[in-house]
Amino acid sequence: MRYELFYWPSIQGRGEFVRLALEEAGAAYTDVARGSAGMAKMMSLLDSTKVEYPPFAPPFLKAGKLLIAQTANILLYLGARHRLAPASEAGRLWAHQLQLTIADFVQEVHDTHHPIASSLYYDDQKPEAKRRAADFLENRVPKYLGYFERVLTRQRGGHLLGARLTYPDLSLFQIVAGMRYAFPNAMRRIERKHRRVVAVHDAVAARPRIAAYLRSDRRIPFNEDGIFRRYPELDE
């Protein structure tokens, strides 16, 4: 079965967490909106009144007859199918719990540049963004990364769930990569206290399929339309 991934074609965004899982799994997939007439296809699925289970927003994944939305939900599905999650119920719930915590973090990253409204430009909420980003870097990033560092200390084995890589590891890689892009100054300082988190990033980046993906043009570069944006005034 060839998957069809639907996501905005010019950003990593939330779709990237799905792309990383598909790439690590070596799964066959089409990044639909990046292909010819792909945006029209995505929008028509979003707007169609015939879709039984309509997505609220991209990303969504077509897997045979299934149409699955919400990033963490897609990963729940892919994790079970591609050995990117444990088989036991306890293990599956734990992986998902970590992923949902990562999802919360991603929302907070987004809100550093859009604290007032997604419908407004960044330029229309810059003073608020500065305040929010400062609190984010001072309080929230250490809280989240400190949590993952603690988990890694407890689990040992170099991954969030121990010896084997699971989908939250791929997402944690993306968190570190994104934070380095958006907040290079703050991250230099923060990384020193979160060595195990950084080690997960490095281990994921070195996996053959992920390394090949990151070198390919399937990996969209970070940019200022995505979730992780480099606005130097937010990283002083």
Add this chain to the structure above:
Amino acid sequence: MRYELFYWPSIQGRGEFVRLALEEAGAAYTDVARGSAGMAKMMSLLDSTKVEYPPFAPPFLKAGKLLIAQTANILLYLGARHRLAPASEAGRLWAHQLQLTIADFVQEVHDTHHPIASSLYYDDQKPEAKRRAADFLENRVPKYLGYFERVLTRQRGGHLLGARLTYPDLSLFQIVAGMRYAFPNAMRRIERKHRRVVAVHDAVAARPRIAAYLRSDRRIPFNEDGIFRRYPELDE
């Protein structure tokens, strides 16, 4: 098995979505932090270095040997166990997808009064809160409730998944109840266009176990420490 729910004892908050599922299921549970020495027990579990799968934050549920955190994850678990979700994979994913969309909405509700930082008082971010709440009521609430209205139109049967009640219905009830508390003026206007969403609220409120729960002192009243807060200046 008697569940133990761990959540802040003086607010509905995110814990309420779990409480509603436990109550509808008729499950035996202890709301630990509301009992004697309960807060100490909750904090020691949060801080313990011995918990194999540590929660990032409340709510979390102890179910035998399992310790499950993240509201939607807890509901994924309870839904499967108490017939509050379909048995099929497609149905389970769809219910969870809806729940994750509700979780996103809950975060946006929270940020209407805390757009800059959870670590600051509301009074320290009032102008920003007014701007964010205005956008929330104008753009986001219609987008979310319009989505659920569309789902209900398509599924028929009076519930999000059709004829049978599932856990996202319970959460949608809480959304309507909370919005009525926090934004009564805006909701009077908004409800007119979302009759099916309101009908789910009414159907849930009328279920015998939920009705008994809402009358009991197990239901903590809405207040200005929770997620849904009545600040009249945000609802003009």
